[in-house]
Amino acid sequence: MEKKYYITTSIAYVNSTPHIGYALECVQADAIARYHRDLLNKDVFFLTGTDEHGSKIERAATTVGKSTHTFVAENAARFAALHDAFNLSTDYFIRTSADPIHRANVLEIWNKLLANDDLYKKTYSGLYCVGHEAFVTEKDLDENGNCRDHKRPPEKLSEENWFFRLTKYQDQLVSLIEKDIIKIHPVGRKKEILNFLYDGLTDVSFSRPKTSLSWGIEVPGDASQVIYVWCDALVNYLYKKDFWPADLHVIGKDILRFHAVYWPAILLSAGLALPKELFVHGHITVNGEKMSKSIGNTVDPFELVQKFGTDPVRYFFLRENSPFEDGDYSEGKFLTRYEADLVSGIGNLFARVNRLKDLLSITTPVTESSTETIKILEEKESAYHAAFSRYELHEALGSVLELIRYADKRLSEDKPWETKDPSAVKDALFLLSHIARLLLPFLPETSKKIQSGETPHLFPRLSI
Numbered sequence: 278m279e280k281k282y283y284i285t286t287s288i289a290y291v292n293s294t295p296h297i298g299y300a301l302e303c304v305q306a307d308a309i310a311r312y313h314r315d316l317l318n319k320d321v322f323f324l325t326g327t328d329e330h331g332s333k334i335e336r337a338a339t340t341v342g343k344s345t346h347t348f349v350a351e352n353a354a355r356f357a358a359l360h361d362a363f364n365l366s367t368d369y370f371i372r373t374s375a376d377p378i379h380r381a382n383v384l385e386i387w388n389k390l391l392a393n394d395d396l397y398k399k400t401y402s403g404l405y406c407v408g409h410e411a412f413v414t415e416k417d418l419d420e421n422g423n424c425r426d427h428k429r430p431p432e433k434l435s436e437e438n439w440f441f442r443l444t445k446y447q448d449q450l451v452s453l454i455e456k457d458i459i460k461i462h463p464v465g466r467k468k469e470i471l472n473f474l475y476d477g478l479t480d481v482s483f484s485r486p487k488t489s490l491s492w493g494i495e496v497p498g499d500a501s502q503v504i505y506v507w508c509d510a511l512v513n514y515l516y517k518k519d520f521w522p523a524d525l526h527v528i529g530k531d532i533l534r535f536h537a538v539y540w541p542a543i544l545l546s547a548g549l550a551l552p553k554e555l556f557v558h559g560h561i562t563v564n565g566e567k568m569s570k571s572i573g574n575t576v577d578p579f580e581l582v583q584k585f586g587t588d589p590v591r592y593f594f595l596r597e598n599s600p601f602e603d604g605d606y607s608e609g610k611f612l613t614r615y616e617a618d619l620v621s622g623i624g625n626l627f628a629r630v631n632r633l634k635d636l637l638s639i640t641t642p643v644t645e646s647s648t649e650t651i652k653i654l655e656e657k658e659s660a661y662h663a664a665f666s667r668y669e670l671h672e673a674l675g676s677v678l679e680l681i682r683y684a685d686k687r688l689s690e691d692k693p694w695e696t697k698d699p700s701a702v703k704d705a706l707f708l709l710s711h712i713a714r715l716l717l718p719f720l721p722e723t724s725k726k727i728q729s730g731e732t733p734h735l736f737p738r739l740s741i
């Protein structure tokens with residue numbers, strides 16, 4: 278039987294349409310999903326979707342004069358369209374406000390937490406930031422009394438909430454993360470979350486009164502309350518029950534705390550298995566600046582793909598930076614990468630080898646190679662797998678580029694067009710078939726084109 282592999286992205290918040298940061302996360306997760314499916318032959322389930330909970334969404338819908346239902350459905354459709362635009366191999370797209378399986382899972386988890394005496398009701402007074410969808414403290418405010426992240430003042434709120442006994446799981450969480458039973462990549466993020474845990478936890482609000490939040494799942498047995506975002510959104514990961522526990526949650530650094538603390542605590546309380554690893558990616562800026570609607574530098578991921586093609590944009594996302602660092606997109610950086618690695622690198626080798634193959638009338642598929650070429654392939658392929666095991670996706674691509682450079686160099690040195698000796702061309706053909714295989718998780722269309730050998734030009738020169 279094939280080994281199961283369960284991978285998820287975070288679910289996108291549908292108060293607006295997709296930005297390139299979320300497209301980047303989907304492409305990273307897709308490369309990992311394809312690697313496990315196509316190169317390691319595992320039975321993969323790749324889940325993505327939308328978080329449709331909360332007062333922010335309700336307010337955004339009111340602002341544009343739409344019903345919350347219509348508003349979330351329209352925005353969710355934009356996120357679902359990333360599947361085709363970026364050639365994602367997603368197995369299921371979950372919409373938290375529209376999926377009956379999700380709703381049943383949330384209620385089941387709530388009841389398990391309640392049965393375990395981990396939910397209790399109390400009145401809470403505090404400062405509530407709508408941007409955070411959470412209570413904030415004085416520490417989160419700047420000198421003008423505005424939330425540092427959302428640049429607006431929090432609201433004073435006093436209300437009755439159900440609370441989750443997060444504090445009960447503090448020591449267990451520390452031990453699980455210290456021992457890598459939940460393994461956090463990169464190690465810097467593991468240290469960050471351990472420091473947060475060492476500081477001590479407080480119990481967290483798990484419901485809101487219906488008077489402040491009418492959009493959501495009602496608390497079972499308490500019609501005055503709606504289940505709050507943590508216990509709603511995070512539970513989406515349980516969608517594919519026969520694959521649980523997840524092997525990997527792909528998330529951004531801004532939601533690490535919810536995935537490394539709240540989520541495992543919920544699962545411990547519910548008596549369920551824990552996710553094995555967290556992949557915590559950095560953020561992406563545009564022309565060196567944080568994307569924001571007010572600066573007007575947001576980049577529409579759909580326009581990007583329309584202009585440059587799916588595989589080139591995937592390539593830039595996956596090759597330009599370590600996934601764990603913050604990256605930057607600019608058209609200049611994109612074009613430099615495109616020319617150097619795709620046009621002059623893989624595209625040029627492919628065209629060159631095909632010309633030489635015709636020149637020397639090599640017709641049979643090449644399945645063998647010289648000892649030296651096999652040695653190089655083994656060396657680079659093992660570096661490729663090692664990079665994947667650390668999720669350093671840019672390094673895995675780097676190993677493929679080294680194979681391309683090696684094949685090019687061999688051809689230039691051996692000059693088969695003069696000697697008419699086909700051995701270097703045969704070695705290059707042999708390598709190309711393996712390059713296509715190793716490129717599959719990153720550039721699925723290009724990989725297919727190399728294997729079919731039908732189109733001579735993989736990447737056109739762009740005149741911009």
Ligand SMILES: [Zn+2]
Nearest residue numbers: 406409424427
């Ligand atoms: Zn805030």
